[in-house]
Amino acid sequence: MRAIIDAVSAGRIAPGEGSTLASLVAAYAHGINIATVELRIDDIDWKLEKLLSKVEKSVSLALRKRAETQAASEDMVRPKAPTHATAVGAIVLYGEPKIDEPLVRAWARTIASPSNHDTERVRARVCI
Numbered sequence: 001m002r003a004i005i006d007a008v009s010a011g012r013i014a015p016g017e018g019s020t021l022a023s024l025v026a027a028y029a030h031g032i033n034i035a036t037v038e039l040r041i042d043d044i045d046w047k048l049e050k051l052l053s054k055v056e057k058s059v060s061l062a063l064r065k066r067a068e069t070q071a072a073s074e075d076m077v078r079p080k081a082p083t084h085a086t087a088v089g090a091i092v093l094y095g096e097p098k099i100d101e102p103l104v105r106a107w108a109r110t111i112a113s114p115s116n117h118d119t120e121r122v123r124a125r126v127c128i
Contacts, residue, residue, distance in 0.1 A: 004022050087107070094110040
């Protein structure tokens with residue numbers, strides 16, 4: 001642009017020619033800027049896709065691991081559920097549990113309760 005201004009000032013080219021040349025240079029510079037921005041956007045898009053792919057793999061792995069851990073926990077807990085339910089039922093029926101009292105105290109009353117006609121059955125069913 002400086003060369004065009006100098007040429008117009010020195011009278012080597014007419015002001016109209018200088019204006020036309022300046023418009024061409026500005027359009028060319030604008031095209032270069034657009035191309036540069038498009039390249040940067042494409043680069044960012046590629047990096048984003050790469051990061052997204054990594055995140056998807058990590059999330060997939062974490063979900064699979066979580067499902068396996070949960071299944072293992074359920075397999076470990078499920079066989080104990082009937083015994084636990086029986087113990088809770090016995091505590092409720094025979095242990096007279098109190099609010100804010102540790103259940104172990106109500107359990108001790110359940111086992112020791114003389115009014116419990118099924119004490120032996122409760123003890124046999126629930127081994128704590």
